[in-house]
Amino acid sequence: xxxxxxxxxxxxxxxxxxxxxxxxxxxxxxxxxxxxxxxxxxxxxxxxxxxxxxxxxxxxxxxxxxxxxxxxxxxxxxxxxxxxxxxxxxxxxxxxxxxxxxxxxxxxxxxxxxxxxxxxxxxxxxxxxxxxxxxxxxxxxxxxxxxxxxxxxxxxxxxxxxxxxxxxxxxxxxxxxxxxxxxxxxxxxxxxxxxxxxxxxxxxxxxxxxxxxxxxxxxxxxxxxxxxxxxxxxxxxxxxxxxxxxxxxxxxxxxxxxxxxxxxxxxxxxxxxxxxxxxxxxxxxxxxxxxxxxxxxxxxxxxxxxxxxxxxxxxxxxxxxxxxxxxxxxxxxxxxxxxxxxxxxxxxxxxxxxxx
Numbered sequence: 001x002x003x004x005x006x007x008x009x010x011x012x013x014x015x016x017x018x019x020x021x022x023x024x025x026x027x028x029x030x031x032x033x034x035x036x037x038x039x040x041x042x043x044x045x046x047x048x049x050x051x052x053x054x055x056x057x058x059x060x061x062x063x064x065x066x067x068x069x070x071x072x073x074x075x076x077x078x079x080x081x082x083x084x085x086x087x088x089x090x091x092x093x094x095x096x097x098x099x100x101x102x103x104x105x106x107x108x109x110x111x112x113x114x115x116x117x118x119x120x121x122x123x124x125x126x127x128x129x130x131x132x133x134x135x136x137x138x139x140x141x142x143x144x145x146x147x148x149x150x151x152x153x154x155x156x157x158x159x160x161x162x163x164x165x166x167x168x169x170x171x172x173x174x175x176x177x178x179x180x181x182x183x184x185x186x187x188x189x190x191x192x193x194x195x196x197x198x199x200x201x202x203x204x205x206x207x208x209x210x211x212x213x214x215x216x217x218x219x220x221x222x223x224x225x226x227x228x229x230x231x232x233x234x235x236x237x238x239x240x241x242x243x244x245x246x247x248x249x250x251x252x253x254x255x256x257x258x259x260x261x262x263x264x265x266x267x268x269x270x271x272x273x274x275x276x277x278x279x280x281x282x283x284x285x286x287x288x289x290x291x292x293x294x295x296x297x298x299x300x301x302x303x304x305x306x307x308x309x310x311x312x313x314x315x316x317x318x319x320x321x322x323x324x325x326x327x328x329x330x331x332x333x334x335x336x337x338x339x340x341x342x343x344x345x346x347x348x349x350x351x352x353x354x355x356x
Contacts, residue, residue, distance in 0.1 A: 013064045021057035025050055047130045048102055055083075097131040100151035104133070109150075113289020115158035115219055118150060124285030136285040138223060163219045165193060165226050169233055170207040175242055180210055183240045187232035188214035191225060220286075291345050298338050305331050 032046035062075050086095055105128065110116050114125050116135065121143060123135040132144050171180055181198045188196035193214025202209040212233065216225050237244055305328065312324045 011066065014061055014066075017057065017060050017064055021053060021061075024053050024057075028053065047098070051098075094131065096148045097146050100147035101128075101130040101132075103151055104128075104147055109155055110157050111289075112292040113285055114160075115222060117156040117158075118145060118153055121145065124289075126285045126288045136283075140283070142284070158219050158222060160219055161217055162215045163222065164213050165191075165216050165222070165229055166211055166213040167226070167229050167233060168201065168209055168211045169237070169244060170204070170209050171237075171242065171244065172207055177208075179240065180237075180242060183236045183242060184210060184212040184233060187236040188212050188229060190236070191229040191232045192216075193225070193229065287345065291342055294338050294342050294345075298335065298342070301331055301335050301338070305335070 028046060028049050058079070059076075062072060062079070065072065110125055112125050112128065116123070116125060118135075121135065121137070123137040123143070125133065126136050126142065127134040130147075132146050133150055134142055134144050136142055169184075177200075184198050185196040191214065193216055196212060196214040199211045199213070200208060201211045212229070214229070216222065234244065308324055308328050308331065312321065312328070315321050315324060
């Protein structure tokens with residue numbers, strides 16, 4: 001009986017550490033499940049804390065085991081070798097993506113809804129997780145990119161406002177440069193771009209390459225505006241009698257003097273589109289961006305609530321106290337409404353994804 005009691009006594013300390021570790025992991029999971037509606041980075045932080053707790057807990061457990069000190073040292077040395085080897089090989093393992101995911105989120109390189117380009121892949125971000133990032137491409141399909149790949153490659157982030165859109169066109173030396181630049185700037189203006197400017201990017205043997213640029217106020221219409229710019233450039237050059245045709249072809253053709261400009265069709269009123277192509281292509285990315293913005297709004301409200309509560313503690317004037325209480329009530333209602341909307345949208349998004 002005494003022998004059993006000694007065994008239980010020697011296992012009491014390791015058992016208590018194991019129990020504490022389990023409680024901390026459950027508490028960590030509970031806290032971040034409650035905060036999941038506040039920030040999209042919660043999942044990365046939660047998993048990072050869980051990993052840290054497991055490592056520290058394992059170390060503490062080994063140190064408290066009822067075994068000889070020499071054996072403890074050997075176990076710790078073996079554990080150190082395993083961790084070192086894992087970190088050394090992390091570039092090609094899940095740990096590599098984990099570290100890259102933490103780095104990408106801490107750097108805040110991009111967020112849900114942003115238009116990004118990584119290597120030859122371009123689209124809008126729909127989801128960020130601890131191991132990978134999902135983007136919705138121009139053809140509305142999805143691609144999952146490992147975080148390690150993102151961390152080791154340049155990421156081009158398109159600005160939300162005042163992003164530059166450009167297109168190039170090759171024209172002959174026989175056309176006035178001033179006339180061409182005026183036509184290109186007019187085309188950019190008609191494509192709803194502001195402050196247009198023209199670069200001459202190349203003086204070739206047979207043609208000059210002109211590049212028209214303009215600022216787009218809302219990058220959510222990036223692709224449709226780029227297409228519209230190309231259309232307007234073609235229309236305006238034809239309208240002003242400027243041929244978009246290779247000078248080489250012009251020098252070699254054996255036809256009568258004839259301009260290769262299509263006849264202008266009767267202008268029809270363009271019906272107002274209820275949805276832009278981007279709204280159809282990047283539907284999931286737009287939903288994700290809206291949820292992200294509501295989460296940001298929620299953080300702002302919570303900060304405002306804290307400020308109001310601090311003022312309430314210091315204030316002594318009854319009228320001002322009543323105003324502060326009324327303001328707090330309104331903020332609480334707004335908070336509940338936004339939390340409800342976020343929960344509904346996230347639930348709807350999950351159902352939509354499961355039906356795909």
